[in-house]
Amino acid sequence: MQAGRAPQGGAQASTKQLGTAAAFSAQPDITRRGFLGTLVGGCAWALLATSLSGCTADKADEAVVVEEISAKDGSQKPSQIIVTMTPGSEPPAGFDPFVSWGCGEHVHEPLIQSTLITTNTDLSFKNDLATSYSCSDDGLTWTFTIRDDVVFSDGEPLTAQDVAFTINSIATFDGAEADLSMVNEAQAPDDTTVVITLNKPFNALLYTLAVVGIVPEHAYGEEYGSNPIGSGRYMLEQWDRGQQVILRANPLYYGEAPNIERVVVAFMAEDASLAAAQAGQVDVAYTSATLAAAQPAGYNLVNCASVDSRGISLPCVPSGSTLVEEGDMVYDVGNDVTCDQAIRQAINFGVDRDLLVEQVLNGYGSPAFSVSDGMPWASNDMQVTTDVARAQALLDEAGWELGSDGIREKNGLRASFVLWYMAGDSVRQGLAEAFATQMHDLGIEVVVQGASFDDIYPHQYTDPVLWGWGSNSPTEIYNLTYSDGWGNFAQYKSTEVDGYLDEALACVEVENSFDYWKKAQWDGESGIAPQGAATWVWLANIDHLYYVRDGLHLAEQKPHPHGHGWSLVNNVDQWDWLG
Known part of the structure; x- marks a missing residue:
């Protein structure tokens, strides 16, 4: 339960996005298995179990040259790229949109399949399979007209029946991560x-349809995830589970032929990704703020702006006040400290977000x-300036008095709570610990606890949790805020806020909904903003960092949602080698 189930939305990609490309020294293409055989036979892959210093360039240079894939214009510049992604980016159920491909936790364009519509870099909508679409005045009926010249990679025509089959299947499948409920x-x-x-009226359906890949009814079965047939820009050439995915340009694609003929995606840990770049084995390697300074020779550090947010949910009700049922699970709800609005507001005004970015993220x-900074539906009223004096005054006025140990108390209750974060995530750990230090200066004790999500989930409604969220869709606000929202960990319930959210989703024109989303955050008197209910304290948006080989030009990126993975290659077909 990390990113929302809906896709992206929002502002222009940051100017930080691309570095200046230098002259490129052409790399030969390699065998399908040669690349990962090199990493395993060398030691980049083995870094999962050994130290970085144990890897040498000599072993890493054992790649076998097999073929040159020329560019589509007939030049000899290579038309293959090798990209590293986190192990968690590998789709567990394969390339099946019915489960999670494209529209799961890490939202991205499905590449192998086409979508009805898609989004531009500013996240405005544009047609893909659709040639036009409209909505009824009551917001309950959407009509799409689609192209008549599209075929799947097996040569069979794509028709409206395939679209209906896809949407109905996802809407009725309990295991689907795309929300078409x-x-x-x-x-x-x-x-x-x-x-x-x-x-019910739900115009944000469009954001989900922009990442739901259309599958062929005639070819869908239990093995579809491993052997997908689609009409997208690429086809699955090979999948070595736990290691790599190879995509090849679809010769039957109805649009412009991709610049990049073959895309090799290697799944590896962060230190292995760095080693692969240092050995010159990959063209794009993901990295993090902690390793960004180790930039390999021959690579640029590319910084992609994101809405990949880290924030802490703050339960708004007293302990034992209610229960939330999820399937057959029943959770305790409430926290006697954070249920005090003064505590939640003080936390929001007292935290120094700039310092967190500087200290924990090294400025990246x-x-x-908010969960949607920079998006057209984000309210400026969510933005607050660090004001420790105001935070302390809020606590004083609410009766939270400093004790002899520097921690505040009220009616015998210490201002103390546990903060959970996902163990093994150095960024979340760093943010949690730095946040706890800052809160101590306010007289609030934060006990930091790392654990697996299986261990965190029983506490998600009773204790603050440091989450990762962010998508290019306003439904993220809905999921986290609506009274019955599946991500309403704060258990904040407001009929007024629910009303704004319902109004937003009922607008026939998506652009007309933005003001309602903003009012749900703050309407001048109430809302979830720091000066209001303060249901969350948002800390930082994480820049997505990549080492990119000199000479490789990445097309302009959309703002990246939560998840360091497939969103980078949304437009890999438009990348190109310079020179």
Whole structure:
């Protein structure tokens, strides 16, 4: 339960995004297995179990040259790229949109499949399979007209029936990570028309449809995730589970042929990714703020702006006040310290977000004030300036008095709570510990506790938890704020805020909904903002960092959502080698 289930949305990508590319020294393409065989036979892959210093360039240079893939213009510049991603980026169920491919925790364009619509770099909508679409005045019926010239990679035509099959299957599949629960039914009255009826107005459906890949009804089965057939820009050439994925340009694709013919994605740990770049084995290697200074020769450090936010949920109700049921699970709810609004507001005004970015992220990030900073639906009223004096005054006025040990008390209750974070994540640990230090200066004791999510989930409604969120869709606000939202860990319930959220989703034109999203955050008197209910304290937005080989030009990036992975290659077909 990290990123929201809906896709991206928002502002222009940061100018930090791309570095200046230098002259490129061409790398030959390698065998399908040669690349990972090199990493395993060398020691970049073995860094999962050994230290970085144990790897040598001599072993890392054992790649076998097999073929040159020329660019589509006939030049001899290479048309293959090798990209590293986190092990968690590998889709556990394969390349199946019915489960999580494209629309799971780490939202991205599905590449192998086409979508009805997609988004520009400013996250405005544009057509993909659709040639036009409209919504009824009551917001309950969406009608799409689709292209009549699209075929799947097996040569069979794509029709509206395939679109309806995809949407209905996801809407009725309990294991689907794409949220299409608002869909009543999708129908195909003819081969080029799709009619989607909803059980409630929900214009943010468009953001989800922008990442839901359309699958062929005739070819879908239990093995689809391992052997996908699609109509997208690429086809699956090979998948070595736990190691790599190789994508190849789809010769039957209806759009412009990709600049990059083959995309090799290698899944590896962060230190192995660095070693692979240092050995010159990869073209793009993900990294983090803690390793960014170790920039390998021949690579630029590319900094992609994101809405990959880190924030802490703050339970708003007293302990034992209610229970939340999720399936067959029943959770205790409430916290007697954070249920005091003065505590939550003081935390929001007392935390120094700039210092967190500087100390924990080495400057590779930005202060976070909401789950959707920079998006057109984000309210400026969520942004607050660090004001320790105001924070202390709020606590004083609420009766939280400093004790002899420097921790405040009220009616015998210490201002103390446990803060959970995902163990093994150095950024979350660093943020949690630095946050705890800052809170101590306010007289609030924060006991930091790292654990697996399996161990964290029983505490998600009773204790503050440091989460990672962020998507390019306003539904992130809905999920975290609506009274019955599946991510409402604070258990904040407001009929007024719910009303704004319902109004936002009922707007026929998405652009007309933005003001309602903002009012749910703060309408001048109430909302979830720091000066209001303060249901969360947002800390930082994490920049996504990559080492990019000199001479490789990345196309302009959309703001990256939560997850350091596939979002980078949304437009890999538009990348190019310079020179």
